[in-house]
Amino acid sequence: MEPLIHVLLACNLSYGNGVMDGIKAFKFSLVNKILERVHSDDQLNFINTDGQNLWHTTAMFSATCPPLNLLTIIKKFKSNTKIDFGLADNQGRTQLHLAAVFNNTN
Numbered sequence: 001m002e003p004l005i006h007v008l009l010a011c012n013l014s015y016g017n018g019v020m021d022g023i024k025a026f027k028f029s030l031v032n033k034i035l036e037r038v039h040s041d042d043q044l045n046f047i048n049t050d051g052q053n054l055w056h057t058t059a060m061f062s063a064t065c066p067p068l069n070l071l072t073i074i075k076k077f078k079s080n081t082k083i084d085f086g087l088a089d090n091q092g093r094t095q096l097h098l099a100a101v102f103n104n105t106n
Contacts, residue, residue: 014017050089
């Protein structure tokens with residue numbers, strides 16, 4: 001797992017991008033490894049080309065995330081004061097909207 005993280009970072013992928021991709025691919029051990037390396041709010045303050053931040057991705061895929069992994073992700077995100085929790089994406093959807101659309105309301 002460790003070499004993969006180095007490859008991601010060597011390719012100039014941000015921590016935020018790595019976390020988003022890891023959540024989408026259900027690679028939660030990778031997500032946890034990346035989150036262990038995050039030492040600054042700026043490292044997770046990432047907005048993708050759809051105008052979505054990490055909360056959007058978490059809202060869409062949280063139903064497929066094992067509870068302990070989801071708790072780790074949420075704790076790390078909650079401590080990040082720079083992630084906009086009310087950000088609407090390019091289609092005007094907030095994180096809460098996406099959670100409802102993807103039926104991730106637990």
